Amino acid sequence: MIELAGVTKSFGANRVLAGVDLSVGRGRSLVVIGGSGTGKSVLLKCILGLEAPDAGRITVDGRDAATGDREAFLACFGMLFQGGALFDSLPVWQNVSFRLLRGALKRPRAEAREIAIEKLRRVGLSPDVADKVPAELSGGMQKRVGLARAIAADPQIIFFDEPTTGLDPIMSGVINDLIREIVSEMGATALTITHDMTSVRAIADEVAMLHGGVIRWTGPVAALDASGDPYVDQFIHGRAEGPIAALR
Amino acid sequence: MRLPLSLLAALGAAVLSGLAAVGRVTLFALATFRHMLSPPFYGREFLVALGNVGWLSLPVVGLTAFFTGGALALQIYAGGARFDAQAVVPQIVALGMVRELGPVLVGLMIAARVTSSIAAEIATMKVTEQIDALVTLSTHPMKYLTVPRVLAGIVAVPLLVGLGDIIGIFGGFTVGVQSLGFNPSVYIRNTWDFLEPLDVISSLVKGLAFGFIATLMGCYAGMRSGRGAQGVGRATKASVEGASVLILAANFLLTGVFFSL
Ligand SMILES: Nc1ncnc2c1ncn2[C@@H]1O[C@H](COP(=O)(O)OP(=O)(O)OP(=O)(O)O)[C@@H](O)[C@H]1O
Ligand SMILES: [Mg+2]
Numbered sequence: 001m002i003e004l005a006g007v008t009k010s011f012g013a014n015r016v017l018a019g020v021d022l023s024v025g026r027g028r029s030l031v032v033i034g035g036s037g038t039g040k041s042v043l044l045k046c047i048l049g050l051e052a053p054d055a056g057r058i059t060v061d062g063r064d065a066a067t068g069d070r071e072a073f074l075a076c077f078g079m080l081f082q083g084g085a086l087f088d089s090l091p092v093w094q095n096v097s098f099r100l101l102r103g104a105l106k107r108p109r110a111e112a113r114e115i116a117i118e119k120l121r122r123v124g125l126s127p128d129v130a131d132k133v134p135a136e137l138s139g140g141m142q143k144r145v146g147l148a149r150a151i152a153a154d155p156q157i158i159f160f161d162e163p164t165t166g167l168d169p170i171m172s173g174v175i176n177d178l179i180r181e182i183v184s185e186m187g188a189t190a191l192t193i194t195h196d197m198t199s200v201r202a203i204a205d206e207v208a209m210l211h212g213g214v215i216r217w218t219g220p221v222a223a224l225d226a227s228g229d230p231y232v233d234q235f236i237h238g239r240a241e242g243p244i245a246a247l248r
Numbered sequence: 249m250r251l252p253l254s255l256l257a258a259l260g261a262a263v264l265s266g267l268a269a270v271g272r273v274t275l276f277a278l279a280t281f282r283h284m285l286s287p288p289f290y291g292r293e294f295l296v297a298l299g300n301v302g303w304l305s306l307p308v309v310g311l312t313a314f315f316t317g318g319a320l321a322l323q324i325y326a327g328g329a330r331f332d333a334q335a336v337v338p339q340i341v342a343l344g345m346v347r348e349l350g351p352v353l354v355g356l357m358i359a360a361r362v363t364s365s366i367a368a369e370i371a372t373m374k375v376t377e378q379i380d381a382l383v384t385l386s387t388h389p390m391k392y393l394t395v396p397r398v399l400a401g402i403v404a405v406p407l408l409v410g411l412g413d414i415i416g417i418f419g420g421f422t423v424g425v426q427s428l429g430f431n432p433s434v435y436i437r438n439t440w441d442f443l444e445p446l447d448v449i450s451s452l453v454k455g456l457a458f459g460f461i462a463t464l465m466g467c468y469a470g471m472r473s474g475r476g477a478q479g480v481g482r483a484t485k486a487s488v489e490g491a492s493v494l495i496l497a498a499n500f501l502l503t504g505v506f507f508s509l
Contacts, residue, residue, distance in 0.1 A: 048380075078384075079381070081380065083377055085376060086378070087378055089369075098387075099385050099386065102288065103386055103387065149385075
């Protein structure tokens, strides 16, 4: 259970989050949509404590995210960064099994490698990718390695920042299925950012739209088409005309 | 009236930001020590850093020291000739290399070679969110990135300085024997008899301090890097500037300390 109440964040004069209230139930999948530059990535970083919110409260399972045991807090998280954020000094398999090679979850190297190759297979990458370095991969392949790394230690809470951006339609389908599977079969809680409406419908239990620094609309995915909100309508139909300015 | 006031204000602002930077570096150094003393310790990263700082710096350190030692012998010979004191070449080369030039040259070479590469690497990691990714993977960036590199600096640079001292003396020996007509065994005996343990100790202590400064400044500037390619460029430049100035300042202080012993 992730809960945000009145979260604000500014960078200098740029007020990105202006009081975000949001909650994601345990084992549910929430998709956050919203225009480019509205602060979706910043929102994820605030929950993870990578950016400190200026005000507001963020709790995970009732515990405050900012105070308390950061180790235990982060141990149950997995995060796919928008840019992949792979470690370019390590081969692909060591990226994927990073958590399994050190720290509390440390396994023997051979076993960690096995798990890495299995996770790579799940994101549609063949075992011969395992020994390459990230710089040798295409953008979409790097994204999928990042995804494999996020799920490698079977986290209870997973954040995906644009998991299907830069992927072909078939691969997008594979990834959508994978995220759905992680939520419904492994009972994980997922918070996904995406611009891809096909993904939204495939992944989401609930949808929230971020606009103007606040959650403009939230509701079950089935209610998305009948939201009655002109902002949501413009967004999901991709119209240039509407309340959301094209210049921002 | 206005001009002097604004000049004063600018001066004051520069002093304040300088002091703030000193404070931040000090806090960063304290944090590094704190993380050094608590587990986990990343041995593999330490060994890689040791290779980068120590082993791969050998060629540049060796060449710098050799040429400097050789040039030093020629200068001392020329200077000594003015009052019939050419014979002191071995002693002065040894003293100059061990107490001053060895540590300073190696320190500055490490600042150029190692500090810059550490800063650029960590800054790029920061800019591409790899540092954030480390945190989400339950790995503390100070423990994983800073501690191994700083430890490698503390271990490897004194060894490099010791080696640089020897190679520099050898450079002076080569020039002395080849072109200044010194007898090889006399040259070596004069060097050996002249040097005292304190000379060597001061050399190695300086190496330790410079290794710490060089690696710490690389990590510090990298971790504080701004966004984008420009941020990486600025961080790299700032790291080398900071490390070089601090190394020379520390050299001045340490020389004073050993001078008074
Ligand atoms: N570290 C930072 N420093 C300054 N400004 C920042 C920083 N991080 C984000 N911003 C600003 O915050 C705003 C929101 O950025 P964010 O990356 O969250 O957008 P986003 O909604 O994820 O967009 P996209 O869909 O394009 O990824 C932008 O205006 C950006 O310039
Ligand atoms: Mg984003």
